[in-house]
Amino acid sequence: xxxxxxxxxxxxxxxxxxxxxxxxxxxxxxxxxxxxxxxxxxxxxxxxxxxxxxxxxxxxxxxxxxxxxxxxxxxxxxxxxxxxxxxxxxxxxxxxxxxxxxxxxxxxxxxxxxxxxxxxxxxxxxxxxxxxxxxxxxxxxxxxxxxxxxxxxxxxxxxxxxxxxxxxxxxxxxxxxxxxxxxxxxxxxxxxxxxxxxxxxxxxxxxxxxxxxxxxxx
Amino acid sequence: xxxxxxxxxxxxxxxxxxxxxxxxxxxxxxxxxxxxxxxxxxxxxxxxxxxxxxxxxxxxxxxxxxxxxxxxxxxxxxxxxxxxxxxxxxxxxxxxxxxxxxxxxxxxxxxxxxxxxxxxxxxxxxxxxxxxxxxxxxxxxxxxxxxxxxxxxxxxxxxxxxxxxxxxxxxxxxxxxxxxxxxxxxxxxxxxxxxxxxxxxxxxxxxxxxxxxxxxxx
Numbered sequence: 037x038x039x040x041x042x043x044x045x046x047x048x049x050x051x052x053x054x055x056x057x058x059x060x061x062x063x064x065x066x067x068x069x070x071x072x073x074x075x076x077x078x079x080x081x082x083x084x085x086x087x088x089x090x091x092x093x094x095x096x097x098x099x100x101x102x103x104x105x106x107x108x109x110x111x112x113x114x115x116x117x118x119x120x121x122x123x124x125x126x127x128x129x130x131x132x133x134x135x136x137x138x139x140x141x142x143x144x145x146x147x148x149x150x151x152x153x154x155x156x157x158x159x160x161x162x163x164x165x166x167x168x169x170x171x172x173x174x175x176x177x178x179x180x181x182x183x184x185x186x187x188x189x190x191x192x193x194x195x196x197x198x199x200x201x202x203x204x205x206x207x208x209x210x211x212x213x214x215x216x217x218x219x220x221x222x223x224x225x226x227x228x229x230x231x232x233x234x235x236x237x238x239x240x241x242x243x244x245x246x247x248x249x250x251x252x253x254x
Numbered sequence: 255x256x257x258x259x260x261x262x263x264x265x266x267x268x269x270x271x272x273x274x275x276x277x278x279x280x281x282x283x284x285x286x287x288x289x290x291x292x293x294x295x296x297x298x299x300x301x302x303x304x305x306x307x308x309x310x311x312x313x314x315x316x317x318x319x320x321x322x323x324x325x326x327x328x329x330x331x332x333x334x335x336x337x338x339x340x341x342x343x344x345x346x347x348x349x350x351x352x353x354x355x356x357x358x359x360x361x362x363x364x365x366x367x368x369x370x371x372x373x374x375x376x377x378x379x380x381x382x383x384x385x386x387x388x389x390x391x392x393x394x395x396x397x398x399x400x401x402x403x404x405x406x407x408x409x410x411x412x413x414x415x416x417x418x419x420x421x422x423x424x425x426x427x428x429x430x431x432x433x434x435x436x437x438x439x440x441x442x443x444x445x446x447x448x449x450x451x452x453x454x455x456x457x458x459x460x461x462x463x464x465x466x467x468x469x470x471x472x
Contacts, residue, residue: 066325071423074304077314086292096295099317103345107284120338127321205289
């Protein structure tokens with residue numbers, strides 16, 4: 037067992053003697069990464085849980101949308117895509133928030149320097165991993181952000197649908213607290229149409245319904 | 255918009271007019287399921303987060319171990335397995351806790367009637383889905399529980415390694431609170447050897463280390 041300089045934190049440095057030296061370093065990096073990503077459970081989003089008891093964190097959100105791949109794959113715009121990659125993209129896509137935080141999607145000021153913060157975060161966090169895995173994770177995150185492949189377009193659609201459902205089914209509590217208008221929500225949801233047109237038509241009808249019923253401003 | 259009898263809960267019943275009637279029912283069931291599984295975020299486990307600030311919930315745990323598939327696949331006992339299925343098994347494996355709760359792995363009394371409670375939970379929760387998806391989810395959960403396939407053995411290994419790491423790197427706080435002995439931990443970790451021998455040897459060395467350093471009783 038090793039304890040860091042502050043005497044506070046155990047260091048992952050107790051490895052199998054049957055591993056070669058290079059393998060040990062690799063394994064150590066993988067374990068350090070597993071410990072590091074635990075921090076995503078502390079990143080709070082604006083979204084509230086369905087029972088309104090508290091805000092959701094980004095680890096919970098990532099689980100929920102990765103599961104949603106299994107439920108809604110039939111609605112992907114491009115049917116013959118690699119859903120395993122969609123799932124991996126979604127499990128990875130928010131890790132940069134460990135350093136960069138979650139920026140509310142309607143916070144236009146906050147979003148301006150968000151991209152730069154997120155790239156710095158990606159540089160640090162993914163590079164805890166052995167180089168080949170660091171590159172794999174970085175590629176998945178870049179793919180998500182660029183929204184060019186069918187897989188990333190479907191991933192982005194699911195990433196937007198889930199918090200939308202939370203908003204709608206909690207009667208727009210977060211929308212109202214932040215004085216959000218329906219045009220903002222429609223613009224924010226546009227990637228849903230790119231990735232899953234059926235889901236977009238559903239979202240669109242719920243937006244209209246939310247306005248009609250007074251829990252989203254016109 | 256529809257509101258249920260108690261006037262408390264919005265019902266997912268606002269569907270795309272372009273969908274056929276059968277498709278609408280299917281879509282409605284899928285959306286209901288997405289809303290239902292949100293409850294997994296309220297199921298608290300004995301495991302505490304790495305910073306000891308609070309207990310982990312089962313949604314966070316499921317995300318963490320699904321991500322771990324991407325990190326540790328090279329240590330699976332059987333190399334040529336379907337890691338997409340491993341990942342899907344792990345995303346699904348704790349859903350039954352929405353009804354059955356999380357039973358502490360060292361609570362022998364509680365575990366006696368746990369299996370029956372979990373089967374009832376599976377019957378209810380998975381059957382919210384359209385029949386084909388309900389069957390898919392049930393099959394994945396059964397596969398996890400039976401531990402017969404290489405995929406489920408690797409999934410079980412990861413499911414046990416992650417909380418073990420939390421225990422070790424928080425200096426055995428939960429072990430001590432529950433007066434757990436090293437022989438219990440070794441027995442509990444046996445499936446790690448079945449699924450990932452390298453990980454088992456690592457776990458085994460950390461158990462010895464935890465005893466030596468006084469945060470796990472011999």
